[in-house]
Amino acid sequence: MVILITGATHCGKTLLAQRLLEKYKYPYWSIDLLKMGLIRSGCTSLSPEEDSELTRYLWPILREIIKTALENQQNLIIEGAYIPSQWTKDFDSDQLKQICFCGLVMSPSYIENHFQDIKKHANAIEKRMNDDWYTQ
Numbered sequence: 400m401v402i403l404i405t406g407a408t409h410c411g412k413t414l415l416a417q418r419l420l421e422k423y424k425y426p427y428w429s430i431d432l433l434k435m436g437l438i439r440s441g442c443t444s445l446s447p448e449e450d451s452e453l454t455r456y457l458w459p460i461l462r463e464i465i466k467t468a469l470e471n472q473q474n475l476i477i478e479g480a481y482i483p484s485q486w487t488k489d490f491d492s493d494q495l496k497q498i499c500f501c502g503l504v505m506s507p508s509y510i511e512n513h514f515q516d517i518k519k520h521a522n523a524i525e526k527r528m529n530d531d532w533y534t535q
Contacts, residue, residue, distance in 0.1 A: 400425075401465050403486070404478040406503030415503065416478040423474070428464070430457060430479025454481045462489050469497050 402419065404412045416427040434453060437443045445452050461477060468475040487495060 400474050400497055400499060401468050402476045402499045402501065403465075403482055404476065404501045404503065405480060405482040407505070408480065410503040410505050412478040412480070412503055415501070416476045419476055425474040425476050427476035427478060430461065430477065430481045433457060433460065434479075434481065450480065454483055457481045458483055458486070462486075465498070466490075466494065469494055 402425065404415055406412050413429060413431075416429070419425060420427050434447065434457060437456075438445060438447065443456060445456060447453075458481065461482070465475070465477065486500075490498065
């Protein structure tokens with residue numbers, strides 16, 4: 400089983416992945432770790448702010464990691480914002496039966512009423528160096 404968790408920034412993707420790891424003992428892979436490893440190593444000239452380009456760059460790698468995990472019957476959680484909306488087209492029907500997709504969403508009303516809570520929990524798992532850019 401492969402579990403894909405995606406959503407906008409600060410919606411709890413990494414925290415959910417951590418909780419699933421603790422409960423089910425499935426390892427999880429943070430797409431942000433892959434992204435920053437490739438950026439910091441100089442393997443890409445992309446920057447962390449180039450979301451669309453990063454999705455196009457990272458998805459082929461992630462897609463093949465998922466397929467390899469499925470072929471080997473390994474459980475894996477992959478979390479991050481760089482999963483394209485049309486991700487299902489890259490898998491056959493048997494593979495799709497082994498993938499659980501979870502898209503985390505916060506409504507505008509929730510964000511408006513709970514923005515301080517969202518900011519307060521921004522470092523629940525990741526240690527964000529500077530989160531000043533993240534505004535309501």
